[in-house]
Amino acid sequence: xxxxxxxxxxxxxxxxxxxxxxxxxxxxxxxxxxxxxxxxxxxxxxxxxxxxxxxxxxxxxxxxxxxxxxxxxxxxxxxxxxxxxxxxxxxxxxxxxxxxxxxxxxxxxxxxxxxxxxxxxxxxxxxxxxxxxxxxxxxxxxxxxxxxxxxxxxxxxxxxxxxxxxxxxxxxxxxxxxxxxxxxxxxxxxxxxxxxxxxxxxxxxxxxxxxxxxxxxxxxxxxxxxxxxxxxxxxxxxxxxxxxxxxxxxxxxxxxxxxxxxxxxxxxxxxxxxxxxxxxxxxxxxxxxxxxxxxxxxxxxxxxxxxxxxxxxxxxxx
Amino acid sequence: xxxxxxxxxxxxxxxxxxxxxxxxxxxxxxxxxxxxxxxxxxxxxxxxxxxxxxxxxxxxxxxxxxxxxxxxxxxxxxxxxxxxxxxxxxxxxxxxxxxxxxxxxxxxxxxxxxxxxxxxxxxxxxxxxxxxxxxxxxxxxxxxxxxxxxxxxxxxxxxxxxxxxxxxxxxxxxxxxxxxxxxxxxxxxxxxxxxxxxxxxxxxxxxxxxxxxxxxxxxxxxxxxxxxxxxxxxxxxxxxxxxxxxxxxxxxxxxxxxxxxxxxxxxxxxxxxxxxxxxxxxxxxxxxxxxxxxxxxxxxxxxxxxxxxxxxxxxxxxxxxxxxxxxxxxxxxxxxxx
Numbered sequence: 001x002x003x004x005x006x007x008x009x010x011x012x013x014x015x016x017x018x019x020x021x022x023x024x025x026x027x028x029x030x031x032x033x034x035x036x037x038x039x040x041x042x043x044x045x046x047x048x049x050x051x052x053x054x055x056x057x058x059x060x061x062x063x064x065x066x067x068x069x070x071x072x073x074x075x076x077x078x079x080x081x082x083x084x085x086x087x088x089x090x091x092x093x094x095x096x097x098x099x100x101x102x103x104x105x106x107x108x109x110x111x112x113x114x115x116x117x118x119x120x121x122x123x124x125x126x127x128x129x130x131x132x133x134x135x136x137x138x139x140x141x142x143x144x145x146x147x148x149x150x151x152x153x154x155x156x157x158x159x160x161x162x163x164x165x166x167x168x169x170x171x172x173x174x175x176x177x178x179x180x181x182x183x184x185x186x187x188x189x190x191x192x193x194x195x196x197x198x199x200x201x202x203x204x205x206x207x208x209x210x211x212x213x214x215x216x217x218x219x220x221x222x223x224x225x226x227x228x229x230x231x232x233x234x235x236x237x238x239x240x241x242x243x244x245x246x247x248x249x250x251x252x253x254x255x256x257x258x259x260x261x262x263x264x265x266x267x268x269x270x271x272x273x274x275x276x277x278x279x280x281x282x283x284x285x286x287x288x289x290x291x292x293x294x295x296x297x298x299x300x301x302x303x304x305x306x307x308x309x310x311x312x313x314x315x316x317x318x
Numbered sequence: 319x320x321x322x323x324x325x326x327x328x329x330x331x332x333x334x335x336x337x338x339x340x341x342x343x344x345x346x347x348x349x350x351x352x353x354x355x356x357x358x359x360x361x362x363x364x365x366x367x368x369x370x371x372x373x374x375x376x377x378x379x380x381x382x383x384x385x386x387x388x389x390x391x392x393x394x395x396x397x398x399x400x401x402x403x404x405x406x407x408x409x410x411x412x413x414x415x416x417x418x419x420x421x422x423x424x425x426x427x428x429x430x431x432x433x434x435x436x437x438x439x440x441x442x443x444x445x446x447x448x449x450x451x452x453x454x455x456x457x458x459x460x461x462x463x464x465x466x467x468x469x470x471x472x473x474x475x476x477x478x479x480x481x482x483x484x485x486x487x488x489x490x491x492x493x494x495x496x497x498x499x500x501x502x503x504x505x506x507x508x509x510x511x512x513x514x515x516x517x518x519x520x521x522x523x524x525x526x527x528x529x530x531x532x533x534x535x536x537x538x539x540x541x542x543x544x545x546x547x548x549x550x551x552x553x554x555x556x557x558x559x560x561x562x563x564x565x566x567x568x569x570x571x572x573x574x575x576x577x578x579x580x581x582x583x584x585x586x587x588x589x590x591x592x593x594x595x596x597x598x599x600x601x602x603x604x605x606x607x608x609x610x611x612x613x614x615x616x617x618x619x620x621x622x623x624x625x626x627x628x629x630x631x632x633x634x635x636x637x638x639x640x641x642x643x644x645x646x647x648x649x650x651x652x653x654x655x656x
Contacts, residue, residue, distance in 0.1 A: 047501035154589050184358035184528065189572035189583035196580055211501065214531075218574035218583070237579060255506035257531025259573055261555045269510055270503045273471040 001074055002035035003205050004059070004092075004173055009033070009068035011051070011058040011229075015278065026278045028054035030229035031068070033304070036173065036222075041199070041206040043220030043237070045213055045252070049277055051229040052209045056175045059207070060094055061085060072173070090120060093166035097178035099158035103150040109136070109161055110146040116168040131168070139164045139194060156187035160194060167198065175207045180215060192219055213256050217241055225249045228277055228285040231304060235311040245313035248286045284315070292317045319385070320522040321347040321370075321490055326382035326392075328362075328369050330593075336379060337594030339365050341546045343382070347490065350520040354537035354554070356527060358569075360590055362546040363526045367492045370524070371409055372399055386490070404431040408483035412495035414475035418467040424451075424478050425463030431485045450481040455511055473504035477511070484515065492524045497532065509536055530573055534558060539626070542566045545590050545601040548620070552627030562629040564606045600632065608633060 011029035016022065028051045036042045044052045058065040061077065070077040072088060080088060096102040103112055113132045117123060123131065133143050139160040150158055159179060166174050176195070180188040196219065198204060210216050216223055217237055224234040225246065233246040244250045254268040270289045275281055281288045287297035294317070302314045328340040340362050347353050355363045368374055370384055372394070384392040391402060411417040419427055428447045432438055438446065444463075451459035454477040467475055476496065483491055493512070497505040513536060516523055525537055533540050534554060541551040542563065550563040561567045571584025588605040591597060597604060603613040612632050621634035 047503065185530070186358060186569060186572045186586040189574075190585040192574065193582055193585060196582070213502065214574045214576060217576055218579060218581075241576060251503055255502045257505075257509075257529060257535045258576070259530035259534045259558065259570065261534040261558050263534075267506055267510070269506055273473055273504065274501070 003038045003073060004207075005035040005069075005071040006059060007033050007069040007071075009055070009058060009070065010066045011054050011063060012066040017278075024278050027051075027229045027280065028277060029058060029065075032224075032226075032229075032231050034224055034231065034234060036205050036207060038172070038205060039199070039203045040221045041208055041219055043216035043223040044207065044209045044226060045211065045216045045223060046226035047211060047252075047274055049228075049274055050226040051277070052211075052226050053177050054229075055226070056094065056177050056207060056209050060089070060092055060175060062094075086120070090169040091172045093169065093171040093174050095159075095162050095166050095174060095176040095179045097181055099155055099162050099182065100150075102162055103158060103165075105150055108147050108149055109141075109153075112150070112161065113146075113165055113168055116165060120169060122169070135164050135167060138198070140190075154187070155183050156190055159183060159191050163191070163194065163198070167202075170202070171204070173205045173207065175209070177209045178211070179208075181210065181212065188215070195219065213252060225252070228275065228280050230285060230314065231312075232286065232315070233313040234304070239308075239311045243308075243311075245307045245311060245318045246286075246315050247290050247292050247318070249313075251289075251291075319346055320349045320351075320387060321524075322383070322385040323370070324383040324385070326366070326369060326384065327380070328365060328374070329379040330375060331377040332594065335594060338596065339546055339593055340369065341596075343543075343548055345541055345548065345551060347522040347524060349489070349522055350516065351539065352516065352523040352525055352537045354525045354527060354533040354540040355543060356530060356533055356540060356569075357543035358528060358590070360545075360593075361543040363528075363543050364494050365546075366543070367409065367494050367524065367526050370492060371403060371407060373409075401435070404483075404488075405435040405486045406488055407490045407492065408486070408488040409492040409494065410476075410479050410483050410496045412498050414472065414479045414499070415467065417479060418475060420467055423464050423466055424470075428463075428478070428482050428485055431482065435486050446485070447481075450485060451478075453484070453515070454478070454481045455507075456481070472500055473507060476500060476504075476508055480508075480511065480515070484519075487519060488521060490522045490524070492526070494526045495528070496525075498527070498529070505532075512536070530558075530570065542569070545596065546593065547601060548630065549602065550627075550629045550631075551620075552623070553625065556625065556627050560623075560627070562623055562627070562634060563602075563631045564608055564633075565602050600630075 009029055009032045013026045013028055014023050015026055017024050032055055046052045057063045059070055065078060110132055114128050117128045136146060180191050208216060208219055220237050223237050223240050224231045227248050233240060233249045240249060244253055251268040251270050272289050275288055283298040283300055284302050287293040296316060300316060302316045304312045304314045307313050324344050326340060326343040329336040329338050343366060355366060357363050369380060382392060383390050425447055428450055429443050432443050432446060447463060448459045451462055456462055456474060456477050497508050527533060537554045540554050540557050542549050544565050550566045561570055568584055568586040574583060586605050591601060599615050600613045600618050603609045610632060618630045618632045620628040620630050623629055
């Protein structure tokens with residue numbers, strides 16, 4: 001049994017537009033199915049507005065999903081009441097992108113790290129203290145830094161504090177939403193190394209949301225590529241990166257600048273911009289920019305099909 | 319030589335004290351050449367760009383020479399500078415939304431530098447604006463001239479920025495993280511466009527970025543900056559294949575590479591020293607694995623490696639450290655790849 005299993009998840013937002021307040025629906029997540037195994041990392045890649053962050057938030061029910069099923073350890077999450085949700089959040093935690101905005105500037109690191117334990121009433125005061133001290137060393141900070149405030153730390157250190165906070169309750173799954181995007185590369189590498197070490201040590205599962213293809217490739221076992229609220233391709237990292245089946249994935253990979261000047265590759269330059277999620281194209285959402293698009297693409301919504309064993313893509317031409 | 323910067327230093331006043339932001343920066347840009355400036359946040363790469371255009375706060379202290387086609391513009395008056403800005407030298411910024419005026423139409427903003435620098439009639443200007451919009455690959459130019467920045471997508475806005483920068487056919491274009499705010503497929507479009515414009519116009523480009531991938535794909539030469547100093551520079555292939563400065567090596571090792579999954583990435587311990595509190599010797603000495611006594615006391619000069627490849631590291635001093643002075647020493651190699 002997979003640790004997390006998401007089936008046909010939809011997250012629709014209703015927004016008002018224009019002077020008369022006409023209502024339109026933004027289909028931020030539109031029928032996503034995926035699963036994450038114990039101890040594995042699923043990477044979610046896509047460009048801005050593809051719904052990758054909304055997906056993470058609706059799995060945690062930080063935004064109420066419109067439709068679909070989320071099963072954690074076999075239990076349906078969407079039916080849970082507030083009390084059950086609180087229990088569940090011990091096992092499912094989130095790390096946010098901006099380490100500057102996600103830590104309370106008026107609390108010391110000790111207070112920040114103890115908060116999850118206090119909220120869930122875990123351990124005595126002394127036990128909490130000990131637990132915080134143990135974890136803080138694991139993430140590479142010193143005990144005497146516990147009484148400092150977030151502004152006294154660098155961006156990378158703050159992100160490590162964010163990770164430590166997520167780990168306080170010993171969760172099984174961490175949803176990391178662009179955890180390294182705000183960091184410089186030499187600091188980014190430290191945080192990635194830390195996440196990989198912690199995963200091995202604690203058999204953690206990650207859902208790693210990022211726009212950065214090389215980072216996702218580095219940390220993930222499986223990867224899902226999203227476009228306008230839909231998963232267009234999902235498989236093992238090696239399969240997706242070495243033999244992409246969806247034209248969008250091909251374009252994304254070919255557009256990725258590679259830090260090797262000797263490697264000259266054929267770039268697929270997509271025409272135009274990402275269509276607005278409030279007014280997505282008919283048929284295949286990618287057909288307006290797709291170099292392979294034909295007339296059918298504007299009519300048929302392509303299903304996510306198994307193209308080769310274990311490799312799914314939503315395209316009628318591949 | 320299009321641009322020759324010599325010993326450019328910049329100090330800014332902070333809390334009543336001057337702090338050195340740039341320290342003796344020297345580099346050159348030839349006609350038709352793209353020079354990348356890379357480094358992490360706070361290394362001074364953006365300040366270098368702003369210094370070249372003299373877009374600095376009032377109390378800034380700027381020393382050294384900025385020779386633009388053999389004219390030192392470092393001491394030019396405001397008036398003379400205005401003749402150059404947007405005319406011979408243009409600049410593109412990271413965020414096209416904040417650098418465009420939200421209250422003016424696209425057409426007006428592109429026209430502005432033509433009014434300032436070119437003696438053109440209204441009709442000629444309109445024709446030129448439409449041509450510029452077409453050149454940067456924007457569709458329906460006739461309608462677009464009357465639209466406002468908020469009506470455009472991020473990629474289109476950046477194209478408008480490029481059209482503004484190209485209006486007077488500058489000899490030098492300075493781009494400060496031009497694609498950082500864009501998605502990767504849009505980034506590919508913009509980089510393609512810039513390459514095309516360069517081939518057509520033979521202008522020189524300074525490309526400031528933190529993305530080693532962008533550097534590798536578009537630059538001819540690259541300058542690596544750390545804490546306000548140039549630590550290494552050279553032809554792009556040479557520098558990527560044979561990086562010599564421990565900082566450059568650390569930086570390249572910390573990038574996740576395709577095909578190397580879940581391996582431990584290189585990292586650089588410690589943090590960048592704060593401006594105003596720089597160490598006496600090499601600024602990287604605190605974080606370097608090869609620190610020698612001399613590193614802590616004396617600032618390393620640029621040592622020649624080969625063919626325009628230079629490195630500011632004492633390991634390449636022929637009198638000490640590195641023995642052959644051509645490639646990095648075996649010790650360095652093993653220490654970094656163990």
